Amino acid sequence: MSRFSVPTMARALGTGAACFHGVLALMSLGYLIVTLTMGPPLQNGKLTPSFFPLLIGALASVLCLLQWRSAVHENLAATASDASQATVQARALRFSPELLLMLATLVYVLAFQGIGYLLSTLIYVLTVMMLFSGVDRWLSKVAIAMAITGVGYLLFQQIFNVRLPALWG
Amino acid sequence: MDFLTQVVASFALLLNPTVLFYVVAGFLIGTVFSAIPGLTATLALALLLPLTYSLDVTTALMACASIYMAGMCGGSITATTINIPGAPSSMMTALEGYPMQQRGEGPLALGHASFASMIGGVFGAVLLVLLAPLIADLSLLVQTTGKCALILFALIVIVIAQRGNVRRAGIAACLGLMLATVGLDAMVPVARFSFGSGDLAAGIDLMPVIIGTFAISELLTQLAENDKALSIREKLKGVAKIRRRDFIPSRSAIRRIGAACYLKSSTIGYLVGTLPGAGGSMGGFLAYVEAVRTSKEPDTFGKGNPQGIAAAESANNAVCGGALVPMLTFGIPGDPITAIVLGVLVINGIQPGPQLMESQAGLIAPMLAALIFSALILIPLTMYLLGPYFIRIVRIRRDVLFGSIAMLAVVGSYVATYSTFQMMMTLIMGVLAFYLRKHGYPVVTLLLGFILGPGLEEYLRRALTLSNGDLTVFVTQPDSLFFLVLTGVFVYFLAIRKPVQLKRRESTG
Numbered sequence: 001m002s003r004f005s006v007p008t009m010a011r012a013l014g015t016g017a018a019c020f021h022g023v024l025a026l027m028s029l030g031y032l033i034v035t036l037t038m039g040p041p042l043q044n045g046k047l048t049p050s051f052f053p054l055l056i057g058a059l060a061s062v063l064c065l066l067q068w069r070s071a072v073h074e075n076l077a078a079t080a081s082d083a084s085q086a087t088v089q090a091r092a093l094r095f096s097p098e099l100l101l102m103l104a105t106l107v108y109v110l111a112f113q114g115i116g117y118l119l120s121t122l123i124y125v126l127t128v129m130m131l132f133s134g135v136d137r138w139l140s141k142v143a144i145a146m147a148i149t150g151v152g153y154l155l156f157q158q159i160f161n162v163r164l165p166a167l168w169g
Numbered sequence: 170m171d172f173l174t175q176v177v178a179s180f181a182l183l184l185n186p187t188v189l190f191y192v193v194a195g196f197l198i199g200t201v202f203s204a205i206p207g208l209t210a211t212l213a214l215a216l217l218l219p220l221t222y223s224l225d226v227t228t229a230l231m232a233c234a235s236i237y238m239a240g241m242c243g244g245s246i247t248a249t250t251i252n253i254p255g256a257p258s259s260m261m262t263a264l265e266g267y268p269m270q271q272r273g274e275g276p277l278a279l280g281h282a283s284f285a286s287m288i289g290g291v292f293g294a295v296l297l298v299l300l301a302p303l304i305a306d307l308s309l310l311v312q313t314t315g316k317c318a319l320i321l322f323a324l325i326v327i328v329i330a331q332r333g334n335v336r337r338a339g340i341a342a343c344l345g346l347m348l349a350t351v352g353l354d355a356m357v358p359v360a361r362f363s364f365g366s367g368d369l370a371a372g373i374d375l376m377p378v379i380i381g382t383f384a385i386s387e388l389l390t391q392l393a394e395n396d397k398a399l400s401i402r403e404k405l406k407g408v409a410k411i412r413r414r415d416f417i418p419s420r421s422a423i424r425r426i427g428a429a430c431y432l433k434s435s436t437i438g439y440l441v442g443t444l445p446g447a448g449g450s451m452g453g454f455l456a457y458v459e460a461v462r463t464s465k466e467p468d469t470f471g472k473g474n475p476q477g478i479a480a481a482e483s484a485n486n487a488v489c490g491g492a493l494v495p496m497l498t499f500g501i502p503g504d505p506i507t508a509i510v511l512g513v514l515v516i517n518g519i520q521p522g523p524q525l526m527e528s529q530a531g532l533i534a535p536m537l538a539a540l541i542f543s544a545l546i547l548i549p550l551t552m553y554l555l556g557p558y559f560i561r562i563v564r565i566r567r568d569v570l571f572g573s574i575a576m577l578a579v580v581g582s583y584v585a586t587y588s589t590f591q592m593m594m595t596l597i598m599g600v601l602a603f604y605l606r607k608h609g610y611p612v613v614t615l616l617l618g619f620i621l622g623p624g625l626e627e628y629l630r631r632a633l634t635l636s637n638g639d640l641t642v643f644v645t646q647p648d649s650l651f652f653l654v655l656t657g658v659f660v661y662f663l664a665i666r667k668p669v670q671l672k673r674r675e676s677t678g
Contacts, residue, residue: 020608024340031347034362047633049354049361052626056350060343067336098389102600105385108579109592121580125572131392133568144569152576160223162584 018071025064032057097131104128116167117157121149172302175530179538188228192539195232196547197555199239203256204563205570206247207391210240210256211505215383216574218376218509218516219581226517227532231539233510238543239551240506241449241486242286245478246559249278255563258449258488261457261481268473276415276556277422281475282482283552284418285431289483290544292435293442293490297497298537304498305526311499313635315648317628320621322656323445323501327617329664330445337610344601345618346625348373355627368590375512376585377594378619382612383505384578385599388571390606395567411557418475426479430460438484442491445503445617449485456484486548489540497525497533501621505613508620510536516585 035057038050108124126145130138156162182188195217202213214236221229244256249266262282269278311319324342331338351362352372363370434456441452460480461470470477493510495501500521502508514521519529526533555562582595602612632649636642643649 017608020604024344028343028347031362038361042638045638047630047638049357049359051630053347053350053361056343056346060340060347063336063340063343067340097395098393098603101389101392102596105575105579105596105599109589109596112579112583112592113589117580121576124579125576128388128575129568129572132395132571133566141568145572148569148573148576151573152580155220156580156584160220160584162223163587164580164583 016075018068018075021064021068021071025061025068028057028060028064032061101128101131104131113165117153117164118149119167121152122146125149172526172530172534173298175534176298176537176541179535180542182227182231182535182538183542188231191224191228191232192235192542193547196235196239196543196551199236200243200246200551200555201562203240203243204246204559205565206253206255207394208255208387209383210236210243211509212383212387212574213240214506214509215379216577216581218379218512219584221513221516222584226513226519227535229513229517230510230532230536233506233513234536234539235543235547237489237506237510238290238486238540238548241290241489242282242482242548245279245282245286245482247563249275249282250560256449258453258485259481260450261453262478264457264471265474265477265481268471269475269478272473274473276411277418278473278475278478279411279552279556280416280418281422281426281478283416283549284423285434285479285482286486287544287548288431289435289438289486290489290548291541292432292483293439293487294537294540294544295490296439296487297490297493297540301494301497302526304494305523308498308523311523311648312646313628314632314642314646315652316499317625317632318643318649318652318656319499320501320625320628322652322659323495323503324614324618324621324625325656326445326659326663327503327614329660330451331611331614332663334609334611335664337608338614341605341610341612341615342618344605345615345620346622348378348615349619349622350626355623356630368588373594373619374585374591375515375620377582377591378598378616379509379512380578380582381595381598381600382602382616384574385595386602386606386612388575388578389599389603391567391571393607411560413553413557416553416556422475426476430476430479431483433459434480434483435487438487439491441484442488442503443494445495445501448492448504449488452488452491453481453485456480486544489544493537493540496521498523500525500624502617505616508616511620 031053035050035053038053039048041048041051041054104124104127108120111120114120122145125148126141129141129145133141153164157164183192198213198217199210202208203210214233217232217236221233224232240256241258244254244259245262245266246255248254248259248263249270252263252267252270254260254263259282262278266275266278266282269275328338328342329335351369353360353370360370437456437459438449438452441448441455457477457480460476461467464470464474464476466474492503492507495503496507496511500511500523502511511521514525514532519525519532578599579592579595582591583589585591602615605612605615632642633640643653
């Protein structure tokens with residue numbers, strides 16, 4: 001590994017697959033550490049609740065670390081060429097609609113009980129529609145979002161008797 | 170009353186308009202979802218899962234069966250018309266269907282696909298009805314160590330079935346197992362990984378895992394691939410109008426394909442279905458390869474030979490019957506759809522396993538009746554009545570489709586406990602599954618790990634407690650030894666021998 005410079009190493013560790021595999025490896029290690037704090041896997045000749053998580057945590061950590069290692073190696077080879085560095089930079093600058101959808105869903109979940117089903121769902125559905133097809137012809141999209149929200153209300157509240165939260169009452 | 174009689178008697182339930190409505194609606198939803206490239210019947214089932222809370226469990230299971238059957242044949246629509254399989258199970262259909270479409274015989278190709286799906290679907294379901302009670306009786310012989318070895322066998326086979334991706338599949342399975350350990354321990358009243366949260370101490374519910382893994386992650390994936398999907402929509406616009414009379418294959422064409430082809434392919438599909446992780450695409454592929462191998466005119470394959478369509482489609486629909494065997498007899502789902510069906514049972518407080526066929530025959534029999542009904546009546550009827558409109562249905566606006574899916578997925582996850590905690594769990598699972606899929610991890614192993622995890626832990630701990638920690642109990646007990654040997658055989662053929670053969674072939678050029 002020493003034949004690679006520090007910036008190249010940093011790029012290899014911090015981009016794309018290597019970064020994700022690294023997060024998974026950290027999660028598995030975290031799980032393993034929490035398991036270790038739960039006590040010994042065997043007590044008085046009996047298996048304790050930490051036995052199975054210990055097995056799984058150890059296996060997951062080994063597999064994740066191996067996966068992370070091979071991803072870092074692949075990245076090191078890739079970042080060695082200028083062309084792939086450019087791709088990495090371009091990818092980093094790209095605006096991600098997926099992230100926006102994640103954020104929109106998070107806001108929707110947080111607002112769901114506070115402002116009620118109707119208003120929160122209307123805004124959420126409209127946002128999802130606009131993420132998929134842009135903001136043009138927004139008036140027709142508002143109408144469709146209202147229809148989808150209404151159908152959802154009928155389906156859950158009226159047909160399947162689910163108590164949906166409301167803004168008032 | 171024996172099981173066969175119960176299944177026959179269950180057809181009477183279909184005379185109830187409400188039940189019939191849910192079965193037909195389920196079939197249509199399954200067909201549309203499997204016809205749209207990128208969407209699957211699994212997604213349809215995941216979205217409809219919350220609604221089963223309010224439905225009678227028999228009706229819910231019958232609707233699930235019809236969605237499952239529809240999911241296997243709906244993919245042939247876009248596979249034939251635009252050479253893009255709507256579902257992975259129709260990959261081989263595209264090889265023959267699209268050349269037929271190019272020479273103006275697209276509707277006929279769809280007719281062949283529909284007829285073969287009907288044969289395969291009925292064959293698989295009938296074989297399931299006949300054999301499942303026998304396998305259920307055998308499964309009663311499996312004791313605690315055997316159950317543990319069986320679950321281990323299922324998990325290992327599912328992981329190694331993800332060829333070229335085995336390590337990632339293993340990690341995903343481990344993640345599923347890890348998620349399954351959150352909450353109260355099954356044997357000692359101790360909360361694990363709850364970090365002081367009451368919600369986490371109750372454990373992670375199956376529903377947010379299913380909806381997050383299949384609906385939210387699909388939504389994010391589709392958004393990431395929005396440009397590609399728009400070009401598919403453009404392609405669909407260019408498809409010529411389909412006339413109803415062009416669908417029906419002639420008797421001579423069916424005779425040329427031969428009864429042996431339909432039956433052999435259906436048997437292959439059924440057997441493949443019983444294996445964990447294999448699925449419709451594997452069944453269709455093997456049956457297609459067998460049809461080419463035994464054909465007198467192998468050169469005609471790949472150029473629009475209806476025999477190829479018949480082999481692939483009869484096999485992938487027969488998979489439905491086969492895949493339900495391990496789920497109903499051992500409580501082990503082999504694919505995401507059977508995992509969701511299992512979820513419906515669990516949600517309704519029914520514990521799947523060896524006793525299921527005996528104690529809950531009244532629930533299982535109608536489901537199998539719906540499976541046969543879907544294959545025998547709904548497949549040909551839907552193709553004939555709605556065939557000309559399928560292309561128009563599949564061209565549905567993506568923003569409308571995904572706006573509706575988003576609403577159904579997120580609100581649906583609220584239904585289980587009336588708490589936003591489940592909605593948040595759904596989002597977290599969806600984001601995790603999205604990034605897993607993006608980096609080539611098969612999320613099906615995550616789901617199956619989550620579902621099989623509690624059973625694996627319970628039987629492992631019980632077996633070791635009963636044997637005072639003696640690990641040799643797994644090789645001294647005949648049932649567990651059988652499954653361990655079976656695991657070894659599968660590992661050898663799928664993970665050791667095949668890759669070595671492939672490497673040798675590559676090196677010899």
